[in-house]
Amino acid sequence: MSELLKIDGLTKAYPGVVANDDVSFEIAEGEVHALLGENGAGKSTLVKMIYGLVKPDSGQMTLGGAPYHPAEPKAARASGVAMVFQHFSLFDALTVAENITLGMENAPHRRELSERIREVSNAYKLPLDPNRIIGDLSVGERQRVEIIRCLLQNPKLLIMDEPTSVLTPQEVEVLFETLHTLSDEGTAILYISHKLEEIKTLCDHATILRHGQVVGECVPKEQTARKMAEMMVGASLHTPVKKNLHPGEVILNVQGLSLASKNPFGTTLKDINVTVRAGEVLGIGGVAGNGQDELLLALSGETASPRQMVQVNGVDVGDLNPNERRELGLLTAPEERLGHAAAPDMTLTENAMLTGNIRQRLSSNGFLRWNAARGFAKAIIEQFDVRTPSSENTARSLSGGNLQKFVIGREVLQDPTVLVVNQPTWGVDAAAAADIRQALMDLAEGGAAVVIISQDLDELREVSDRLAILNEGQLTKPAETADLSMDDIGLMMGGHMGDGSDNTTQEAAHV
Amino acid sequence: MFRLEARPQPSKLWIGISPILAVLATMVAGGFLFAALGKDPFISIRMIFWDPLFGEFASYYRGQLLTKAGPLILIALGLSIGFRAGIWNIGAEGQYIMGALCGAAIGLAMYPLDAWYIFPLMVLGGALGGWAWAMIPAILRNRFGTNEILVSLMLVYVAEKILAAAALGLLKNPEGRGFPGSRNLANWASSANPDLIAGTGMHWGVVAAFIAVIGSYVLMQRHLIGFQINLTGQSPRAAMFAGVVPAKVVAFTLGLSGALAGLAGLFEVTGPAGQISIDFGSGYGFTAIIVAFLGRLNPFGILLAGLLLALTYIGGNVAEQEGLPAAAIQAFQGMLLFFLLAFDLLSNFRIRLAHSSVSKKEAV
Numbered sequence: 001m002s003e004l005l006k007i008d009g010l011t012k013a014y015p016g017v018v019a020n021d022d023v024s025f026e027i028a029e030g031e032v033h034a035l036l037g038e039n040g041a042g043k044s045t046l047v048k049m050i051y052g053l054v055k056p057d058s059g060q061m062t063l064g065g066a067p068y069h070p071a072e073p074k075a076a077r078a079s080g081v082a083m084v085f086q087h088f089s090l091f092d093a094l095t096v097a098e099n100i101t102l103g104m105e106n107a108p109h110r111r112e113l114s115e116r117i118r119e120v121s122n123a124y125k126l127p128l129d130p131n132r133i134i135g136d137l138s139v140g141e142r143q144r145v146e147i148i149r150c151l152l153q154n155p156k157l158l159i160m161d162e163p164t165s166v167l168t169p170q171e172v173e174v175l176f177e178t179l180h181t182l183s184d185e186g187t188a189i190l191y192i193s194h195k196l197e198e199i200k201t202l203c204d205h206a207t208i209l210r211h212g213q214v215v216g217e218c219v220p221k222e223q224t225a226r227k228m229a230e231m232m233v234g235a236s237l238h239t240p241v242k243k244n245l246h247p248g249e250v251i252l253n254v255q256g257l258s259l260a261s262k263n264p265f266g267t268t269l270k271d272i273n274v275t276v277r278a279g280e281v282l283g284i285g286g287v288a289g290n291g292q293d294e295l296l297l298a299l300s301g302e303t304a305s306p307r308q309m310v311q312v313n314g315v316d317v318g319d320l321n322p323n324e325r326r327e328l329g330l331l332t333a334p335e336e337r338l339g340h341a342a343a344p345d346m347t348l349t350e351n352a353m354l355t356g357n358i359r360q361r362l363s364s365n366g367f368l369r370w371n372a373a374r375g376f377a378k379a380i381i382e383q384f385d386v387r388t389p390s391s392e393n394t395a396r397s398l399s400g401g402n403l404q405k406f407v408i409g410r411e412v413l414q415d416p417t418v419l420v421v422n423q424p425t426w427g428v429d430a431a432a433a434a435d436i437r438q439a440l441m442d443l444a445e446g447g448a449a450v451v452i453i454s455q456d457l458d459e460l461r462e463v464s465d466r467l468a469i470l471n472e473g474q475l476t477k478p479a480e481t482a483d484l485s486m487d488d489i490g491l492m493m494g495g496h497m498g499d500g501s502d503n504t505t506q507e508a509a510h511v
Numbered sequence: 512m513f514r515l516e517a518r519p520q521p522s523k524l525w526i527g528i529s530p531i532l533a534v535l536a537t538m539v540a541g542g543f544l545f546a547a548l549g550k551d552p553f554i555s556i557r558m559i560f561w562d563p564l565f566g567e568f569a570s571y572y573r574g575q576l577l578t579k580a581g582p583l584i585l586i587a588l589g590l591s592i593g594f595r596a597g598i599w600n601i602g603a604e605g606q607y608i609m610g611a612l613c614g615a616a617i618g619l620a621m622y623p624l625d626a627w628y629i630f631p632l633m634v635l636g637g638a639l640g641g642w643a644w645a646m647i648p649a650i651l652r653n654r655f656g657t658n659e660i661l662v663s664l665m666l667v668y669v670a671e672k673i674l675a676a677a678a679l680g681l682l683k684n685p686e687g688r689g690f691p692g693s694r695n696l697a698n699w700a701s702s703a704n705p706d707l708i709a710g711t712g713m714h715w716g717v718v719a720a721f722i723a724v725i726g727s728y729v730l731m732q733r734h735l736i737g738f739q740i741n742l743t744g745q746s747p748r749a750a751m752f753a754g755v756v757p758a759k760v761v762a763f764t765l766g767l768s769g770a771l772a773g774l775a776g777l778f779e780v781t782g783p784a785g786q787i788s789i790d791f792g793s794g795y796g797f798t799a800i801i802v803a804f805l806g807r808l809n810p811f812g813i814l815l816a817g818l819l820l821a822l823t824y825i826g827g828n829v830a831e832q833e834g835l836p837a838a839a840i841q842a843f844q845g846m847l848l849f850f851l852l853a854f855d856l857l858s859n860f861r862i863r864l865a866h867s868s869v870s871k872k873e874a875v
Contacts, residue, residue, distance in 0.1 A: 302751050323754035334752060343746040345521070353738060354753045366735045 004029045004188045005050070005068070005081075005157055010059035012045055019045035021212045022059070027157065030186045032179065034199045034220060037209035038232055038429040043192050046209070047159050050190070051083045052076035064156070074105065082150035083159040088142050092135035092265050099134055100149050120151050124178045135265045139289050140171040147178070158182065159190045164198060165455065168287055169490035176202055194232070194430070195458075196225035210234050233430050247465070248278035251449040252330070252418045253311040257318075259298055267291040267473045269298060274468060274475060276418065276449040281441060282478060283464025284453040286493055291473040292453050293335065296422045299451075300332035301325045312418055326358040329417025333407050335426065335453075337400065341407045344396040348388065351395050352377035352410060359414045376413075384409030385435065401432040408436050412443050419443060420451040425459060437463050457489055469493050515860040525858035530805050530812075533851035534819070540850070541843045550835060558833060559826030559843070570710075572825050577712035578783050579821035582607070582775035584720040584814055586799035588727045589768030591808040595731065597744040598764045602648065602663030603772040604796025605670035606641035610773020611780040612670075612677055613640025615693060615787050618702040619682055622694060629701040634715075634777055641773015642766050644670065649765035653758040659765065671792055678789045697785035704782035716778025720817075723771060728810040740764060772796060794841075798824075801848045820844065 005027045012020045020042045027033045037043045048054040050061065052070030061068045063079055070076035073083075090099050097114050101107040108116070114130040121128040126144045134142060143163065150158055160179075164172045179189055179202065193199055199206060200220045208216040208231045216231045257272040269291050276282045286292065297303045299310065301322035310318040312330050320328075334340045342351045353362055353373045362373045377391040384405045388398055395403055404424070411419055424440065425433035441463055444450040453470070454460050460467055461481055468478040469492040476492050538560075542552030563572035586603045593600045600606075614637030621629055648662035677683075682693040696702040704714050731737035742750040743760045751757070775795065784791055802820050806813030827840030 300752065301754075321754050321756075322752060326754075332752075336748075339746050340748045340752055343742055343749040345745050346742070350738070354742065354749060357735070357753075363735050367733055368735060368738060370733075 002029055003027075004031075004064060005190075006060075006062045007046075007050070008060040008062075010046065010049060010056045010061070012049060012054060012056050018212050020049070020056070023209070023212070023214055025207045025214065025217065027188045027190060029156070029188055030183050031205060032183050032189045032191055032203045034203035034206035035190060035192045035209065036194065036196075036199065036206050036228065036232055038194065041209040041232070042212040043209055044161070045212075047083065047161065047190065047192060050076070050157075051081060051159060077105075077153055077155075080154070080156035081159065082153055082155035082157070084143070084146045084150055084161065084163060086161040086163075086165065088146055090134045090142055090145060093133065095131050095133055096128060096137075096145050097130035099145060100130075100152065103149055104152070116152060117148060120148050124148075124151065124181055125174065126178055139287055140167050143167070143175075151182075155187060157188045157190060159192070161192045162194075163191075164193065164195060168493040169457070169486055170493075171287075172198065196220075196228050199228070200225065208232055229430060247280040248447065249313075250275045251278050251313055252276040252451065253314075254299075255309055255311065257298060257305060257309045259294065259303060259305050261294050262303070267294055269294050270473045272473075272475045274478060276451055278447050278449055279444055280466065281444045281450045281452060281464045283460035283467040283481065284451060284470055284475070285455065285457055285460050285467060285489065286470035288455055290470045292422055292455075292470060294473070295470065295475075296332060296334055296420060296453060299330070299420045300334070301330075323358050326355065326414075329359075329415075331355070331359075331411045331414055331416035331419050333411050333419070333421040333424065335422040337403050337407055338396060342395040342403060345394050347377075347394055348381065348386075348391045348398075348406060349374045349377045351406070352380060352391075355410060356414060380406055380409040380413055383413065384439070401428040404428050405432055405436060408439060412439050416443070416448055418449045418451070420453070422453040424452060424454065425456065426454075433459075457486070513862050513864060515856070516863050517860055518858075522858050522861075525854070526807065529854035529858060530807065530816070530851060532854050533805070533847060536850040536854070537843065537847045540846055544839060544842065544846075545835065548835065548839060555830060555835060558830045559823055559840075562829050563822060563825040566829075572829070574706070574710050574712035575825050576818065576821050577717045578714070579712075579824045580817040581712075581714070581717035581720045582779055582795045583799050583802050583820055584817035585716065585723055585775040585778075586768075586772045586796055587802035587806065587813045587817060588720075588723045588810060589771030590799055591803040591806070591810075591813060592727060592731065592737075592740060593764035593768045594803060594808055595744045596740040596760050596764050597747070598761055599660045600645065600648070600663050600765055600768045601660050601800065602645070602665075602667045602670075602796070603768060603799055604792055604794065605663070605667035606644045606769040606772035607776035607779075607796045608667075608670040608674050608792050609644040609776070610637040610641035610770075611776030611784075611791060612674060612682070612787065613637060613643075613773070614777035615696060615780050616677075616682060618696060618699075618781070619693060621701070622699065625701055627701075630704070630781070633702060633781065634774065637773045637777025638770040639773070641776065642770040644773070645765045645769020646762070649762045652761055652765075659761070663765075667796070674787070674791055675789045678787050678791070682787050684786075691789055693787040695785045696781045697783075702781050704778055714778060714782045716775060716782065719774060719778065721814075724810045724814050731810070736763070772799075798844060801844060801851075804848060805851055820847075823847075 003026050008024050010020050010023045023046060035043050035046065045054060049056050052073045052075050068079060070079065097110060097117060100117065101113060107113060117128065117130040126148060128141065128144050128148060163175060167175060183189060191203055203220050206218050206220045207214055210232065218228065220228065253275045254272055257269055259269045261268050267290055298305055301320055305318040307316040307318040312328050315328060317325050317328060317330060338344045343354065349370065353368065356362055356373065356376050360376050362369050362376065374391055380386065381388060381391060386406045387402050398406065408421065408424055421440065424436050428436065437459065440450055440452060452460065452464060464481050466478040467481045467484060469476045469489065471493060538556050542556055545555040546552045563569065586607065590600055590603055614633040617636040618629055618633045644666060647666060648659040651657040651662055652659045678691045678693065684692060684694045704716065707713050731741065739750065739755045740760060742753055743755055743757065747757065780787060780791065798820055802813055802816045806816035823840065823844055830840065831837055
């Protein structure tokens with residue numbers, strides 16, 4: 001195989017941080033090359049430079065032997081470099097073909113384009129109807145749109161940023177088949193991920209970044225996942241320890257919860273039945289957009305339901321507002337840190353006040369006790385190792401992982417009876433993620449009922465006692481996590497309702 | 512070429528100095544405007560900013576300062592609380608008029624009774640009138656999702672029509688020999704709102720403005736309602752998560768700003784204006800928008816900004832007597848808001864040269 005892209009000494013500095021420091025590596029034609037690293041290691045900056053979105057401060061790139069310095073993504077695409085982003089840029093209200101046309105220079109006629117979309121999608125086993133509306137597609141299908149958009153340009157190098165974070169295990173297999181086909185045809189793939197097992201199965205070669213520098217290279221098939229993780233983190237990892245628990249009384253009881261989404265592209269919750277006992281961690285898996293946000297809103301009280309549909313300690317809370325639920329010990333941490341769980345431009349003290357007011361008694365007669373709020377914020381910062389100069393810094397100024405530790409810590413320290421978290425470790429580095437998982441498990445051990453909604457199946461298998469899957473607004477019957485294989489979970493995610501096919505109308509009381 | 516780059520945190524320095532830069536830039540641009548009108552720019556600027564305070568007739572103008580600043584501050588405080596929540600009440604002028612009309616109507620209904628409780632009742636009526644007028648956009652927004660900017664603005668023109676009708680009909684002075692306009696409220700002891708200390712311009716409306724400065728500081732900094740208002744403006748979804756009901760914030764902030772504007776109107780009609788007349792609306796409700804932003808939506812900033820804008824009103828009168836058109840002063844006030852918003856950009860963004868080298872970038 002001959003060399004396709006050569007990166008030599010790329011450096012990019014932002015005020016206060018060197019995102020990439022003298023990064024060099026090579027990708028051969030047809031090679032699947034992994035770029036490994038924690039959040040903030042500099043992977044995104046590096047691929048943005050390759051894709052022409054960011055201009056390097058110094059360093060050279062050559063593509064197929066010729067100097068390569070794309071000034072903008074258009075130039076990168078013209079040179080045969082394409083990229084599938086982690087966050088899709090698709091318009092929900094337009095069709096597949098219309099979306100693809102929007103991203104193209106010299107788009108062909110609609111009919112001709114639809115024909116080509118069909119051709120490419122069949123050739124690479126990515127079935128897709130050009131006339132469907134994006135809003136109706138699953139996340140996996142949306143990703144196909146982005147991939148096909150790239151493949152229509154016959155790229156020499158395809159960059160994929162965390163492509164599997166939104167897919168079911170079965171969809172991942174389909175994607176990998178497509179990538180193998182591409183690689184056999186000579187297309188090089190630069191694959192960004194922190195999921196080590198899939199890198200082991202897919203990639204020929206890996207470059208590992210830490211703090212903007214290349215800290216190692218390896219052939220993933222010859223390494224253990226643990227070894228690669230330690231190279232990524234630069235320290236030995238501790239895995240959260242799970243103790244054998246004896247769950248107590250039923251604390252959270254969700255009975256036939258059905259709710260229409262307020263958002264036209266949202267998911268309607270259909271007859272959700274589940275109970276969580278004291279001392280238990282319930283994991284809720286499933287691909288994003290299958291009702292996770294709606295379920296969290298229904299539990300937090302941001303959307304009200306008929307009162308008996310949600311019960312805490314036998315008390316009907318379905319029609320209570322968020323603060324009334326907090327009073328009863330039902331606390332939540334939504335997925336979106338900035339703008340939902342925390343107000344971006346407010347200080348950490350103000351953000352501590354945001355949910356802490358009720359249980360921490362941070363106000364009296366409506367007058368705010370700012371000193372008490374500051375004390376609470378400082379307690380969170382200290383106990384959850386939040387790295388910030390002070391409690392008076394804005395939420396926005398914190399890194400994703402630090403803010404997530406603050407958001408989770410804020411709820412955990414309020415001594416909840418029930419804690420529901422959505423995506424607790426999304427975009428959080430491995431060390432912080434381990435701390436957060438440990439804190440959630442400790443909380444359950446202390447007698448709280450904990451619900452973790454996550455798309456990270458490895459995480460759910462690690463921390464949850466029982467696991468259920470949310471699929472198109474329906475929740476499967478929870479099963480003991482230990483009894484489930486990855487294949488079982490995959491089938492549940494694909495719409496099969498767990499063990500036995502006839503339990504769409506499960507008995508609510510089943511535990 | 513230049514390009515803008517978002518700052519990680521808003522710059523405290525720029526937030527502080529942008530009002531001052533805006534005033535200076537307005538003086539420069541205003542100077543060009545006056546020069547284009549054939550006036551000496553330096554003399555014109557001096558006439559607006561210096562003469563009212565330190566010129567030949569300063570002793571007369573100084574009293575005017577508080578009289579003009581009082582309603583501006585009172586209205587701007589109410590607006591600023593709504594603006595913090597992202598609720599844009601642009602119709603304070605209408606609420607000011609309706610407050611004055613309601614309060615005046617209550618007083619005139621009891622004419623010529625001599626009783627201590629008439630003025631307090633009129634004050635209450637003024638606040639209620641402004642509140643009710645502001646509740647129209649609030650209810651329409653909460654029930655039907657209308658845009659409060661458009662509705663409140665349109666209601667200004669409705670209020671002006673009602674004002675004209677009242678001045679020509681319902682509230683017309685029966686002893687006024689057919690001239691439009693109500694009885695003079697300032698000349699009737701039960702409803703008069705005179706200077707508390709003669710010649711200072713310090714009437715009850717100015718006292719109310721000072722109390723409102725303290726009150727809104729406490730509300731916004733120390734009280735849960737203020738926190739919820741701030742939160743709604745910063746991040747509506749986080750506010751819902753914190754248990755805030757958006758409809759209540761809309762009703763509270765619009766209602767409060769309407770009530771304060773109504774109060775300002777009542778104090779004006781019983782004091783400096785003296786009567787309901789067709790041209791009672793003086794633009795305070797619109798100028799107060801500039802005051803609110805120039806004061807950084809901060810109560811003490813609004814106090815200072817109110818005094819500054821009052822100065823341009825008085826200075827404008829001086830300049831008008833010297834032959835500058837009244838419209839030039841309005842353009843001048845508009846420029847102030849324009850420059851303020853322009854400089855405000857720099858508190859959230861920094862300007863960079865697009866094609867500079869690494870070392871240059873580090874120096875910005």
